[in-house]
Amino acid sequence: MGNILAMDWHQVDLRGSTITLAEVKGGKPHMVQIAPALRAEMARTKPKDRKGPVFNTTNHKRRWSAAVKAAGLVDFKFHDLRHTFASWARQNGADLIDICEALRHHNVSVTQRYAHVKPTDTTTAFDRVAALLSSQSRKKKA
Template identity: 35%
Template structure:
């Protein structure tokens, strides 16, 4: 909040000055989410000062400003773009890890950490699923991820590669030096060669969800696959669902 409010007394701050600060930060190109985080810290600091110095009767000018929510980011690839990205990830790659990661993410919707920390002991080839215990995922709930044929093929290829290279690793994304923890350089290079911009690794998860919804899969099913705690989180993909309104009214029986 420095230098905007430096040297000011808390009691003298006005709400219009807080709004002026918000506008200035946004004009500087700062994201609304960042400004909102700054305001939360400022609001908490003022509340602490009120309690510490007996200023409970003093209004907090930052409280309940009612900032509009920032539109959630939903960036996804077309199937052609995804195929191109995988092809470029395979180009001159000394190891199969990045293209394998991309294909698994697109076929399971798993988070980056969920895949990079995946152990072979949690891959069930017979029942065609991988197991995520509570400690393995953000939602802190056990989750079973079904595997389609493409995902199974990727995992078997990784298993074969490790056997061929004599890599004895408990991790699917294991290699000679332990475990892959990042794809930063290879990922950036693959995106550049593929001509794909404004795309992050987490957007592979958005792509999985978007493809599901566009195929008419229920949001509730997608919610379970993604491991969302609330359907509200999954509703950011609702606009991609094919319209079922016309089909619904056609099902009404005539009088």
């Protein structure tokens, strides 16, 4: 959550579809691929406005609580998004090594506590979750 809320536009490379996080677990920089749907959404911000923080963190806790309530979730914490990502990626065939790298875990045994489904092919975890979210978004719009 800290990395997301503190993200600044200078960390975002829309042309290269990456976000570089300087401070992550282990103190090493981490580059994250931007899914096409997220890239398109971020590109809606005018270039002249791509300065400073990416997200407005004013009243973050209140807005988070409202979003959780609107989604019909109970006792859902921000960190649960990591578990959700790992589970969805695994359910859609990502292997544990890929998920381990995506979550910056030091070893796969930690990742195993997050995801429990057999993989089916070699598409990356980011690709799988992005595809899942895109298909759900299309279904809601239809």
